[in-house]
Amino acid sequence: MELMSQLGDGFAVALTWQNLALALMGCFLGTIMGALPGLGPSNGVAILIPLAFTLGLGATPSLILLTSVYYGAMYGGRISSILLNIPGDEPAMMTCLDGYPMAQKGRAGEALALSGVASFVGAFFATWGLVLLAPQLVKVALLFGPAEYFALFALAFATLGGISSTNQAKSAFAAALGLGLAMIGVDTQTGVPRFTFGEVHLYDGIDFLVAIVGLFALSEVFIFLEHRGTERDISNRPRMEIGRIVPSWSMIRSCIPTMGRTTVLGFVAGVLPGAGASLGSFISYSMEKRLVDREKTFGTGDPRGVAAPETGNNAAAGGALVPMLALGVPGSGTTAVLLAVLLALNITPGPLLFTQNPDVVWGLIAALFIGNFMLLAMNIPMVGLFTRVLLVPPRILMPIVAMISFVGIYGISGSSFDLMVMVGFGVMGWVLRKLDVPLVPIILGTLLGNEMEVNFRRAVNIADGDYSVLLSSPLTIILWTIAVVGFVLPIFVGGILRRRMRMTKDSEGSTVD
Amino acid sequence: MSDRIFGGIGLILAIFFAWQASVIQESFLSDAVGPKVFPYVIAAVMTLASLYFLLKPDPEPSWPRMGHLAEIGLAAAVMFAYAQVLPELGFVISTAVAAAYLTWRLGSPPLQSVIIGVSTSVGIYVIFRLLLGLSLARGPFGF
Structure with a gap:
């Protein structure tokens, strides 16, 4: 019952005019960003963080705005999957398989509406899962000392490459690079400058927002420049007729068991480290195909094949918020970016968040519930509006993205130096993406580097310089074991999984979910 | 390699x-x-x-041809220059030029590029400066 009263308080926070307006704006912008190929949830949130920050929004309003964008982008990703056969973001990849054939049969409107309902079901129940599971995880997390936290951070990095990662060495390199970048600046414990080369601008360290916006948003602009005029240019694909938008009740009913199963599956995939929404939608689709595809209709426009991945990826999006809020350790790219929001607002995520800032947590959760209903309303009757957004060609869109990125970063610091660092990160992001080096560990490294080092040093200092303290308690041993298994496992099973996902994916998606 | x-x-x-x-x-x-x-x-x-x-190197990624590589280099150079001149020329002028360049290189015809560049810049200025009150770089003309 305590839970219900906390949730009630949350609704009291979320139900102000300002927060409702922000949630509405976030859902709307998020759906657009999800729908536009090339602007995934992480890019969308990354561009908007500095803006929310410079607008002087408080902690709760900023979080409401940005998580609404996150949920919205998860909804929106399906629109271009269905209409153009191009996933709007990586988790929406699996929706192409049955969504596009449905659209080719003139049932695009039904596919859009059904996937809207499926997204709602997945996201709505996953938010309930978040309400129930996060406080339990907090209880566990309160037992954590510095050594356990250090192990937890290591676990996050080890598993972040994900089960589908091809080259774990590249994930490790990316993590080291991010951590190395975090070391730049004045050491928090002794006050000595590190890696600053006497450059005053570097004494405060590199602002992680600069790194995030550069790596995600600007590198995307470079990718578009590279692909222009080649067969991967997406500006000249045929357009689809929408058809009727209201799905028949019998169609929805036939998908209810599918939605039920994939909600659970997606949520679990979201909570587990290293899985995330892409994997959530992938395993949801594969499992449903095994279970219910008796007439071999999957892949030819089966409504259940649309419902399964959409429910799965939205449930995973909710699930991924659990470790981010309860432990302060995100399991996916976009939640890493959301963690940046918290850090930028000087809020330390993790177990203490629930006791020290309950208004932030429960306000956010209430806003997610409200946002879900807004998104359902937006995505069924108004879906035609969003399909029109897809008509904006990238040649106009991408410069706008670049310029808004500059506006946001300049608004925070007002320094040309930061803008140049950001362009540098953009170029670096492009090169690293070409080399198949994941960007998310870099981001997570710059975000968590200092916190990780602080816990490392605190643990050893308490033990008077005895490094064995890092592996002394049972909890640390468990965490390190999971970390090692999580790092080694993909080397063996990753190839198989990756190949299966590749078979369904002809064009390169945006950054990892 | x-x-x-x-x-x-x-x-x-x-x-x-x-x-x-x-x-x-x-x-x-x-x-x-x-x-x-x-x-x-x-x-x-x-x-x-x-x-x-x-x-144990991975298979070679498909690098773009020289032309596209130069394209990316030039775009990065324009962005660097943008960062430099922003405080001097002010937001509207620098952004119009940079956005026009980018949209031109992404395939807009030249004249249209100028229009798109100017509208992007003015549009952002109106939304972020006039409506939302963000502080953008001020040039010699105050915008």
Whole structure:
């Protein structure tokens, strides 16, 4: 019952005019960003963080705005999957398989509406899962000392490459690079400058927002420049007729068991480290195909094949918020970016968040519930509006993205130096993406580097310089074991999984979910 | 080959990082661990990963042809220049030029590019400066 009263308080926070307006704006912008190929949830949130920050929004309003964008982008990703056969973001990849054939049969409107309902079901129940599971995880997390936290951070990095990662060495390199970048600046414990080369601008360290916006948003602009005029240019694909938008009740009913199963599956995939929404939608689709595809209709426009991945990826999006809020350790790219929001607002995520800032947590959760209903309303009757957004060609869109990125970063610091660092990160992001080096560990490294080092040093200092303290308690041993298994496992099973996902994916998606 | 070069660069970076860590001035108030240990650990991870790229490189990525590569270089140069002139020329002028350049290179016809550039710049100015009250760079004309 305590839970219900906390949730009630949350609704009291979320139900102000300002927060409702922000949630509405976030859902709307998020759906657009999800729908536009090339602007995934992480890019969308990354561009908007500095803006929310410079607008002087408080902690709760900023979080409401940005998580609404996150949920919205998860909804929106399906629109271009269905209409153009191009996933709007990586988790929406699996929706192409049955969504596009449905659209080719003139049932695009039904596919859009059904996937809207499926997204709602997945996201709505996953938010309930978040309400129930996060406080339990907090209880566990309160037992954590510095050594356990250090192990937890290591676990996050080890598993972040994900089960589908091809080259774990590249994930490790990316993590080291991010951590190395975090070391730049004045050491928090002794006050000595590190890696600053006497450059005053570097004494405060590199602002992680600069790194995030550069790596995600600007590198995307470079990718578009590279692909222009080649067969991967997406500006000249045929357009689809929408058809009727209201799905028949019998169609929805036939998908209810599918939605039920994939909600659970997606949520679990979201909570587990290293899985995330892409994997959530992938395993949801594969499992449903095994279970219910008796007439071999999957892949030819089966409504259940649309419902399964959409429910799965939205449930995973909710699930991924659990470790981010309860432990302060995100399991996916976009939640890493959301963690940046918290850090930028000087809020330390993790177990203490629930006791020290309950208004932030429960306000956010209430806003997610409200946002879900807004998104359902937006995505069924108004879906035609969003399909029109897809008509904006990238040649106009991408410069706008670049310029808004500059506006946001300049608004925070007002320094040309930061803008140049950001362009540098953009170029670096492009090169690293070409080399198949994941960007998310870099981001997570710059975000968590200092916190990780602080816990490392605190643990050893308490033990008077005895490094064995890092592996002394049972909890640390468990965490390190999971970390090692999580790092080694993909080397063996990753190839198989990756190949299966590749078979369904002809064009390169945006950054990892 | 790309991965080998990348591994080489990574190795140099790791060595440079470790060297820079070794020259950190330790203060007399240091804790038991000190400011150098964690950077050393990072450098070690980076070294191992780079050695792996050198020994077992992935298949070659499809690099764009010279023309597209130059395209990306030029776009980055324009963005660098944008960062430099922003405080001098003010937001509206610099943004119009930069946005016009980018949209032109992404395939808009020249005249249309100018229009798109100016509308992008003015549009952002109206939304973010006039409606939302964000502080943008002021040039000699106050915008």
